[in-house]
Amino acid sequence: MVTVLDLVANKPRPRHPEKAHRPDQEVLRKPDWIRVKAPVSKGYAETREIVKSHKLVTVCEEAGCPNIGECWEKKHATFMIMGEICTRACAFCNVATGIPTALDADEPNRVAQAVKTMGLSHVVITSVDRDDLEDGGAQHFADVILAIRAAAPTTTIEILTPDFLRKDGARALEIVVAAKPDVFNHNLETVPSNYLTVRPGARYFHSIRLLQRVKELDPSIFTKSGIMVGLGEERHEVLQLMDDLRSADVDFMTIGQYLQPSKKHHPVKKFVTPEEFQSYAIVGKSKGFLLMASSPLTRSSHHAGDDFARLREAREEQLKKTAR
Numbered sequence: 279m280v281t282v283l284d285l286v287a288n289k290p291r292p293r294h295p296e297k298a299h300r301p302d303q304e305v306l307r308k309p310d311w312i313r314v315k316a317p318v319s320k321g322y323a324e325t326r327e328i329v330k331s332h333k334l335v336t337v338c339e340e341a342g343c344p345n346i347g348e349c350w351e352k353k354h355a356t357f358m359i360m361g362e363i364c365t366r367a368c369a370f371c372n373v374a375t376g377i378p379t380a381l382d383a384d385e386p387n388r389v390a391q392a393v394k395t396m397g398l399s400h401v402v403i404t405s406v407d408r409d410d411l412e413d414g415g416a417q418h419f420a421d422v423i424l425a426i427r428a429a430a431p432t433t434t435i436e437i438l439t440p441d442f443l444r445k446d447g448a449r450a451l452e453i454v455v456a457a458k459p460d461v462f463n464h465n466l467e468t469v470p471s472n473y474l475t476v477r478p479g480a481r482y483f484h485s486i487r488l489l490q491r492v493k494e495l496d497p498s499i500f501t502k503s504g505i506m507v508g509l510g511e512e513r514h515e516v517l518q519l520m521d522d523l524r525s526a527d528v529d530f531m532t533i534g535q536y537l538q539p540s541k542k543h544h545p546v547k548k549f550v551t552p553e554e555f556q557s558y559a560i561v562g563k564s565k566g567f568l569l570m571a572s573s574p575l576t577r578s579s580h581h582a583g584d585d586f587a588r589l590r591e592a593r594e595e596q597l598k599k600t601a602r
């Protein structure tokens with residue numbers, strides 16, 4: 279459980295100023311099937327040291343991800359670029375809200391050097407929302423991709439982007455796609471009926487269209503999207519959302535349990551059982567996704583490298599079938 283106030287230089291700085299006035303929400307006790315590994319291993323400490331020494335930010339820490347012990351032990355970290363302050367204020371998210379700092383021109387190089395030092399075969403890069411920037415941070419994403427390609431040419435690159443809402447004039451999406459990430463991920467986060475309360479700064483149809491446009495611009499890029507469940511959605515809404523993603527030709531869908539970062543965040547409405555997650559995975563496959571990852575601790579970047587290998591295999595298999 280995180281706190282809503284950070285203590286910086288002995289001055290209380292609100293991490294979530296927009297949430298501070300909200301009434302406390304009851305925090306439900308986690309069920310037995312949500313058990314995480316404590317972050318104490320040697321590998322975890324080494325990853326932490328690499329992240330700190332390159333002055334990088336990770337979503338693993340900022341979002342309070344429950345998988346950090348497991349992932350960092352294996353040197354899997356998801357880098358969060360463009361600072362640690364987000365211009366949006368989603369009700370589920372633990373990343374701080376406020377006015378971000380200026381872009382750091384050296385960041386692409388530092389991310390690339392960290393990727394090289396860690397010897398990653400696959401890396402996931404995400405960012406805060408940067409509605410304050412004319413292109414939403416598209417060029418910075420592209421610069422990071424190009425810097426990694428130069429420093430670690432065999433590393434495959436997955437990006438998890440914001441929605442670039444109202445950045446069409448800057449051709450933001452085109453700039454990112456032209457840099458050729460291997461996987462383009464943009465999360466829907468939840469079903470459309472929850473958008474006003476859970477993801478108020480975003481628009482469901484825009485996010486679907488963004489994913490569809492990536493495939494139109496470059497069909498060789500794998501597309502991916504994810505949601506959290508336990509936010510009050512109905513099963514039939516999840517199935518409809520799957521159809522919407524398939525209409526946009528999305529290859530890979532992830533579904534994980536929402537966990538409440540603090541008592542000021544959106545409450546957990548339900549702990550979805552492992553059996554229900556399994557059922558979503560089966561339905562998703564039958565709807566035509568190349569790959570489904572659906573379990574209580576599934577997160578967008580969890581096991582992303584192994585999943586990328588599976589995605590490639592699934593596409594090859596599909597191509598063989600259509601050639602017959």
Ligand code: SF4
Pocket residue numbers: 337338339343344345346347349350354355356577578579580581
């Ligand atoms: S699942 Fe993703 S965000 Fe969570 S610790 Fe692993 S790499 Fe980081």
